[in-house]
Amino acid sequence: MSNLLLRELSLLGHRCPIITADHEDYDRYRKVWNGVADRRPAAIVRPQSVDDVQKAVHAAAASRALLAVSGGGHSLPGFSTCDAGLVLDLSELTAIAIDRDTRTIEVGGGALLGDLDRATVPEGCLA
Incomplete structure (x- = not known):
């Protein structure tokens, strides 16, 4: 993962879970409804507030990372996930x-x- 993306994501604080490939639940959180879209994002962020969403979007933009937004993870073509980028998992909102x-x-x-x-x-x- 880009060190810049990780540094930007650290600004989210402890309330907003940031899941990377070394997290024990990474495989569970990266899965989406369409099993064909088997992607491996660099990080998955699970915002708890609108402020968290704004900070995560800013982190992706500032680090020029690919950003995928997942509401329920039901995008048929797999747009709710990505490889090597940031998945913004809105499932808590x-x-x-x-x-x-x-x-x-x-x-x-x-x-x-x-x-x-x-x-x-x-x-x-x-x-």
Whole structure:
């Protein structure tokens, strides 16, 4: 992995897990729904907040690393992973907020369709 990318990722702090090939769970976290997309990213970042996402994107840009964003890891052509770059795994960002007054729904990047259905159907909304 690029030392520059690793140095940039260190700015994320301890709240945001950074998983590299030497991590015991690396193979579990690098897997995506489409088994054909068997890629080996240099690092996988699991942000816990929007601020973490911003810092991770900045780290990838500053180090000129390839960046793949994974919401649920369901991209059929495998766009939610990459080789030798940074995977931004949004699976922890699943919050869903419904504003009935403005008739809007704010959905975290890691929320799946089932999460959205469970939140909206009881509210009389259809997502």
